[in-house]
Amino acid sequence: MGLSIRLPLLSVLVILTFAVLVSVILILEGRGTLTSVEYEHLALSARSYAAAVQFYIQNAKDELDTAAQIIAPAIRANGLDAHALEQVQGALTAASANSTVLDFIELAGIDGTIALIEPQTLEQKLYTRTIGYRRWFQDAVRTRTSVVSNLFITVPTRLPAVAVAVPILDNRGNAVAVLEGAIRLGQLSQAGALQEDGRRAGRYGFLTDGHGLVIAHQVTPRFVAEQTDFNAEPTVQRALQGDQGTLTFFDPVEKTWMLGAYLPFPPAGAVGGRVWTVSFVVPQDVALAPIGVFSRTIAALAGVFALVFAAFSFLFTRRLMSPLDQLTLAVQKAGMGDFSYRITEVRGEEFARLSRAYNDMAGQLGQKDRTIQEHQDQLRQTNARLEEANKELEAFSYSVSHDLRAPLRAIDDFSHALQEDLGDGLGADGKQYIDRIRNAVRTMGALIEDMLKLSRVSRADLVREPVDVGAIARHLVGEISAGAPERKADFVIPPRIPALADPRLLEILLGNLLDNAWKFTRTRQPARIEVGQQETDGLTAFYVRDNGVGFDMKYVNKLFGAFQRLHSKEEYEGTGIGLVIVRRIAARHGGRAWAESVVGEGSTFYFTLSGKEDRLEQQLRASGGGQSG
Numbered sequence: 001m002g003l004s005i006r007l008p009l010l011s012v013l014v015i016l017t018f019a020v021l022v023s024v025i026l027i028l029e030g031r032g033t034l035t036s037v038e039y040e041h042l043a044l045s046a047r048s049y050a051a052a053v054q055f056y057i058q059n060a061k062d063e064l065d066t067a068a069q070i071i072a073p074a075i076r077a078n079g080l081d082a083h084a085l086e087q088v089q090g091a092l093t094a095a096s097a098n099s100t101v102l103d104f105i106e107l108a109g110i111d112g113t114i115a116l117i118e119p120q121t122l123e124q125k126l127y128t129r130t131i132g133y134r135r136w137f138q139d140a141v142r143t144r145t146s147v148v149s150n151l152f153i154t155v156p157t158r159l160p161a162v163a164v165a166v167p168i169l170d171n172r173g174n175a176v177a178v179l180e181g182a183i184r185l186g187q188l189s190q191a192g193a194l195q196e197d198g199r200r201a202g203r204y205g206f207l208t209d210g211h212g213l214v215i216a217h218q219v220t221p222r223f224v225a226e227q228t229d230f231n232a233e234p235t236v237q238r239a240l241q242g243d244q245g246t247l248t249f250f251d252p253v254e255k256t257w258m259l260g261a262y263l264p265f266p267p268a269g270a271v272g273g274r275v276w277t278v279s280f281v282v283p284q285d286v287a288l289a290p291i292g293v294f295s296r297t298i299a300a301l302a303g304v305f306a307l308v309f310a311a312f313s314f315l316f317t318r319r320l321m322s323p324l325d326q327l328t329l330a331v332q333k334a335g336m337g338d339f340s341y342r343i344t345e346v347r348g349e350e351f352a353r354l355s356r357a358y359n360d361m362a363g364q365l366g367q368k369d370r371t372i373q374e375h376q377d378q379l380r381q382t383n384a385r386l387e388e389a390n391k392e393l394e395a396f397s398y399s400v401s402h403d404l405r406a407p408l409r410a411i412d413d414f415s416h417a418l419q420e421d422l423g424d425g426l427g428a429d430g431k432q433y434i435d436r437i438r439n440a441v442r443t444m445g446a447l448i449e450d451m452l453k454l455s456r457v458s459r460a461d462l463v464r465e466p467v468d469v470g471a472i473a474r475h476l477v478g479e480i481s482a483g484a485p486e487r488k489a490d491f492v493i494p495p496r497i498p499a500l501a502d503p504r505l506l507e508i509l510l511g512n513l514l515d516n517a518w519k520f521t522r523t524r525q526p527a528r529i530e531v532g533q534q535e536t537d538g539l540t541a542f543y544v545r546d547n548g549v550g551f552d553m554k555y556v557n558k559l560f561g562a563f564q565r566l567h568s569k570e571e572y573e574g575t576g577i578g579l580v581i582v583r584r585i586a587a588r589h590g591g592r593a594w595a596e597s598v599v600g601e602g603s604t605f606y607f608t609l610s611g612k613e614d615r616l617e618q619q620l621r622a623s624g625g626g627q628s629g
């Protein structure tokens, strides 16, 4: 993937990662803040709800207190006899009719017998006429103060209600009767609901009595009629234990996480530490809803920002890369030998410097390249001239050698004729002279033959083909050893030694080396002659090794000179042209020949059939950039 794709991708990744991190931090932080703000609101709502309820109950109590004061004198005077009841009836009817907070009012004796009920229509519904067994009634008589009850089912309405009981005392302070009013609970749920004004949706409050029974519920007032037990509600539980506070809890009824505030409070006129509880709650997801909006906004912003930035960095990297593309093209062209290309598109100081450096370099390389070409051309011309001269020389020496044969034969023929014709007339000295002339002529003839051989080797066409050096060597060794079957010799020649050479010339070369090896191991029992190949300077060198008499390495360079010999003619016959031919044939293949030896131990003669130049040329040709000449 190119940099112009990777960089934008990277920047998008970085921005999105950053956005996610920021969102997580902000959301966690936001949750904390929202929750504590919500807690404050809930606590405030709970307190106001409690205050409203207190006020409502206080209202009920005040109404009953007022009625009690009105009727107290008649009852103190006459007890609860018919006369007294007749006197108070009117006041109670009015109190009940005018009340906005009471469902009904009962007047009972201190034994709990109901003497009077308002509105009177409820009279028929009374299935019992006593309320003496009610706890709140007993409390009111005992404590002689007003009492607010927990939730209970009233006798006349058979509905859940809360009662306020006001004792009527005689002059000595003893209770003589109890005035009781049943508080209209439906309004309590609404009293809370009034608090909804200006409040956020989803939050609601509820009241329970000291046992956890629902007295008022802003959302589901039916819970009151059903006498639902909220004992298990965590807020209620805590408030019933006397605590006040806020918490996050799992609502077993709603089956959601809720935030809630709670507090216990004594309804007006509570006795014996009796408390009610008020709770204000909201589902957590409602309370934290703004977080959702907030995180969606952040995600959208991050997305837009990432896209813009990606586009920007894509354009930026493209701009940055275009000079690089040009540089790449320039270097590619230079690699193919074209130094004429120059970088033109330059942006920014760094690229300008790079381009200048490249252009300078390309200029200099181009110059050098031209110089080299010129030199090569000169070299080629010189070479051609040299080759021409060499050929002329070769032709000259060949024709001289060739032309020398005829006069030499004439000398030999006529000296032979002299010997034959004059016979004894020559005398002893004359005979000896003629013998010497004829010997010299033979030697000269042999020399001329050798020179012709060398000349032929130099002039012959060279045609390379795949050959097996081993096979040629085996064939030659067979011929050589056949000439002296009595000699013991070990020949070590691998089955196959592949080479690329002119087979005729290679045979002449090997023939000379094997002749020498055979000749100079004459004294060895057995002779050992080995043909092989090895890597030398990265080229394949072939060798012929023997365990013969060897030679002194001091004269190693003399050996390859024409007619140079290190051994006497009497001991080892020969004219000394063999190694010259070897060296010439190797050279004609582009290779060379050399030797190593230890006197008395043996010699190794090496030759190669290609040169380093060949190798270079082959490589150049293989890479397609070579110029042959």
Ligand SMILES: Nc1ncnc2c1ncn2[C@@H]1O[C@H](COP(=O)(O)OP(=O)(O)OP(=O)(O)O)[C@@H](O)[C@H]1O
Pocket: 512, 516, 517, 520, 546, 548, 549, 550, 551, 559, 564, 565, 566, 567, 573, 574, 575, 576, 577, 578, 579, 580, 603
């Ligand atoms: N295998 C060898 N061991 C020792 N000396 C050698 C060996 N081969 C060549 N020489 C020395 O190098 C000299 C030159 O060898 P070269 O083959 O050129 O000539 P030659 O064998 O004497 O004669 P020609 O090959 O012309 O018949 C030899 O006379 C000999 O002194």
Ligand SMILES: [Mg+2]
Pocket: 512, 515, 516, 574, 577, 578, 579
């Ligand atoms: Mg020889």
